Amino acid sequence: MTHRIVILGGGTGGTLAANRLRRAYTSSEAEITVVDSNDRHVYQPGLLFVPFGLASLDEIVRPRSKQLRNGINFETSAVDHVDIAADQVHLANGRELDYDVLVVATGAVLQPEETEGMTGPGWMERVFTFYSPEGAGALEGAFATFSEGRVVVNPIDMPIKCPVAPLELCFLADWYFTERGVREKVQLTYVTPLDAAFTMPTSARLLGHMLTERGIELVTEFNTGEVDGKGGRLISYDGRETPFDLAVVVPLHSGAEYVGRSPGLGDDLNFVPSDEHTLQSRAKPNVFAIGDATNLPTSKAGSVTHFEGETLVRNIQAFLDHRELLASFDGHSNCFIEAGFSKALLIDFNYDTEPLPGRFPAKIGVPLMKESRLNHLGKLMFQWFYWHVLLPGRDIPGIGSSMPQAGKEIGPKAAQTAGRDPGLETGQGSEEV
Template sequence: MKNLVILGAGTSGTMMANHLVSKLPKKEWKISIVDQYKTHYYQPGFLFLPFDTYTEDQVKKEGKKFIPKGVNYIQKKIEKILPENNKVELEDETIDYDILIIATGSKIAPEETEGLLGPLWHKDIFDFYTFEGALALRNKLREWEGGKLVVHLTEMPIKCPVAPLEFTFLADAYFTKKGMRDKVEITYVTPLSGAFTKPTCSKSLSYLLAEKGVKMETDFAIERVDNETKEIIDYGEKKIPFDLLVTVPTNMGDEVIERSGLGDDLNFVPTNKHTLQSIDHENIFVIGDATNVPASKAGSVAHFQAETLTDNILLYINGFILKEEFDGHANCFIETGHNKALLIDFNYNTEPVHGTFPFAKIGPLKLLKESVLNHWGKLAFRWIYWNMLLKGIAIPFVSRNMSFKGKIFDIKKN
C-alpha cells in the first residue's frame, strides 16, 4: 500500500482530497490529510464581517465534514517535512509518504513590521485577514465616530490581492449608509505604483477610488508604525497619520515550511508554475497559497490549480510526463460598494480586460465594469464555495484555463 499525504485541510487540501479519493485505486493507495485545526473558514467572508454583511456562522464550519469518506483525517500539528526520507513529523508520530501535497497556505505576519503588534493592535489598528481581526474590526466600526481611516497594504504577495481595495470601497458605502461619510477621511496606501498590479485594471480601480473621494498614496514602503503619534512611516520617513488603521500585514507561508528548509524568504515553496510540482523534489507537489507561483493567492486560483494537479498526480503515478498546463488563471469579483462589483479574469500572460463572461456576446457578466449582477455573483460564491468548490465539483462554464471568448485583450509574452 502506497501513501499519498496532503498537508493542510484548508481550501486547497480539501479540494485535492475530494478530487483524488475517487481517482486513486483504493487497493493501492491510502490518502491521508493532516491539519491541526478543527474549524474551516470561508476566508473571502472575512471581508464582509466588519460591515455586518455576514455573520460569524456564515464563514466557518467544522472542517472534518468536508473530508470525504475513504480519506484518513489526522488532526495533529505538523512539525517538520523530511523530504530526503519521504517522511513528515507530526506532534507525536512520524508518517511516511510516496507522494506529498503541500497545501499549508499562508497567513499574516504582523511581527514583520516594527510597531504593528504594539499597544494599538486590535484597538485602533486592525487586520481583516483573520477571523479574530475581522470580528474585532466589526466591533470597532459599530461604535467608531469618524476620523482618518487609513487602509494599508504592506507588501505583495498577499491572499486575494484586490481585498484591500474592496475593503476601501465597502467602507465608503458603509459610512455613507450610516450618514457619516463626511466625517471619515479615507486614504488608501500601497507599496505599488498604482491601485493594482495589472495596468488596465489599475486604471479602472484608481478611477473608482477618486470617484469615491478616497486619497491614494503610492510607492509607500512601510518601515514602522508609531503607536504614540498614530502614524505609519516609510523608509523615506514619509508619515501618514491615522485614527483608525486597517492594514494587510506581510503574508508568509506556514512556519513548517521554514522549519523544513523548503521555502523562499517568505516561506513559499518554489514550484513549477505550470505543473505545480516542487522544483526540488519530484514526488512533492504544491498548491494554493503555499506556492511561489506568480498567480493570485485566491480560492478561484486554487480551484483551477486543483484540476491540473489532479491530472498531474495521476500522470506521475503512471510514469508519464506531466502536463505543463496551469496558466495562472484567476477569476475574481471585486466589490465596489453600493451593491455593485467588478469582475476580472486574467492569467500569467494576459491582464484583466474588458468584455463579457463566461460567454461571448451574451455574458451575462461584464468584465471590468460595475454591475449589480457582479455583486450578486460575489455573494453567490459563498454557496458555491461550501457546496461545490470544496467538494471538487467543477463550476459550470468556467474552464480551468483562461478563455479568450468575449474578451478584448493583448497577449503578452513571458
C-alpha cells in the same frame, strides 16, 4: 500496491485536492491523509463582509473534517517539519507519516510581528486587520462606533492573499459610512507600497479611478516600516508619515513556518518553488504544491487554487503511473471585486493576459471590468459555490480551468475600452443588471 498520499493543509487547496484524489482512486489504490493544525475551515472571502455586519463568523466557519469525502483520513496536528530525503512528515504531536506523494497546501500565514510596532500599543484597539477571524470581528466593533476621523487601509507589502481585498474594504467603507450618514466626516485613505492602486496597468487604472470617484485618497510607494498605534501614524522606511485615527493593515505574508524547518522545501519566504504549469515542486519530483503555499507568479486566491486542482490531480496520477506530466495550468485567476452600493466587478486573467473588458465566460455572460449588480450577486453566490462545488472538487459547469478567451475584447477594442478614462467611468463602465 496502495499509494500513500499525504496532503499538508486542510484549507481550500488541501480539501479540494483530497476530494478530487478520492474520486480518482479507490481506497485500495490510494490512502489519502490530510493534516491540519485545527478543525475550523474559514471561508476567507467572507472576512471582508464581517467588519460591516454583512456576515458573521458563525456563517463562514465550518468543521474541516466535514468537507472531506468518506475514506479520507484527517489528522489534527501542526506539521513540525518534512524530511524530503526520507519522504516523511513529522507532526508536532509526535506522529510520523510516510508518503509516496506529498502535496503542500499550507497556504500563507500572517506575520504582524514582522512590522515594527504593529502588535504593540493600539493593536486591536485602533490598529486592526480583517485578514483573520479575530481581527475582522474586532474591526466590526470599532467601525460600529467610528463616526469621525481618518481611516487608513494599508497592505504592508506584496504578496498577500486576494490582493484586491484591501481595495474592496475601502469601497465597502465608503458605502458603510455613507449609509450611516457620517461619510463627510470620515476621511478614507488607501496606502500602498505599489506605484498605483493595483499591479496590472489596466486594473490599476480602473481601480485608481474608482478610488478617486469615491473621494478615497491614494498614497503610493509607501513602504511601511513602523506602525505607531499610540501616536496614530504609519511611518515609511523613507521617513514619510500617514496619520490615522483607525488603521486597517494587511500584515506581511509568508509561507508556513515548518517549511523553513524542512531543508530544501521552500524559499526565503517559506513559499514552495514550483513549476508554474505542472505544480510539481522544485524540491523533489514526488512533492507537489497548490494554492497560496506556492511561489507561482499569479494571485494568491481561492479561484486560482480551484483552477489548479485539475492539473494537480492529473499530474499526481501521471507521476504515480510514470507518465509525463501535463504543463496545463495557465495561471488562471478570477476575482469579483466588491464596489459597495450592491455592485461589484469581475476581473479574469492568467500568466500571459492581463484583465480585459468583455464578458465572462463567453460572449453571453457577466460583464468584465464593469460594476454591475449581477457581479455583486456573483460575489455573494461564491460562498455557496465554495462549500458545494469548489471544496468537493467539482468542476463549475461552463467554466474550465484555463482562462476563457471567448467573450473577451482582445486587441484594439480592448485597449480602447480599458485604456481611455471615459470607458472606465462608472457612467459607461457600470451596468444596472
